Amino acid sequence: MSLIHLIDFPPLGDERGSLVALESEQTVPFNIKRVYYLFGTQQGVARGFHAHHNLQQVAVCITGKCRMILDDGHHREEVWLDSSTKGLVIGDLIWREMHDFSEDCVLLVLASEHYDENDYIRDYEEFLEVAK
Numbered sequence: 536m537s538l539i540h541l542i543d544f545p546p547l548g549d550e551r552g553s554l555v556a557l558e559s560e561q562t563v564p565f566n567i568k569r570v571y572y573l574f575g576t577q578q579g580v581a582r583g584f585h586a587h588h589n590l591q592q593v594a595v596c597i598t599g600k601c602r603m604i605l606d607d608g609h610h611r612e613e614v615w616l617d618s619s620t621k622g623l624v625i626g627d628l629i630w631r632e633m634h635d636f637s638e639d640c641v642l643l644v645l646a647s648e649h650y651d652e653n654d655y656i657r658d659y660e661e662f663l664e665v666a667k
C-alpha cells in the first residue's frame with residue numbers, strides 16, 4: 536500500500552481569484568487541534584527527521600514547494616508538495632523528512648494533537664524498533 540495519501544482540496548475560486556477552505560473532520564480527516572507553518576527555510580536545509588507515536592497531520596505547501604519523504608520502517612516514498620490544493624496525510628509512526636524547500640515555500644501543517652515533545656521519535660534506529 537502506498538504511503539502517499541493525498542487529498543485534493545476543492546478550489547472555490549471565481550473570477551476574483553482562488554480560495555481553499557479546510558474544515559475539521561470534513562476536508563481534513565480528523566479534529567484539528569493545532570496549526571503551524573514553516574516559512575523562511577534556508578536554502579539547502581532539510582527538516583523533520585522524526586516520527587510520532589500518536590499524531591495525524593495534513594501538510595500543504597500553500598506557496599512554493601518542497602519534497603517530502605515518508606518512511607514506515609519498511610519502505611520510503613517521496614512526493615513533491617507543490618500545490619496549494621494538494622494535502623498530504625501523515626499518520627502515526629511515519630518517519631518524515633522535508634527537503635529542497637523553495638525560497639518562497641510556506642508549508643502549512645494541520646495537526647490532530649497539541650504540541651507534545653514526548654510524542655516525538657527523533658532517533659531513526661529507535662523508530663525502526665518501534666515500527667517493527
Ligand code: TYD
Pocket residue numbers: 569571573582583584585650
Ligand atoms: P520540530 O518539530 O523539530 O521542527 P521540524 O520537524 O519541522 O524540523 O520543531 C522545531 C522547534 O519548534 C522545536 O523546538 C519544537 C518547536 N515546536 C513547537 O513548540 N510547537 C509546535 O507545534 C512545533 C511543530 C514545533
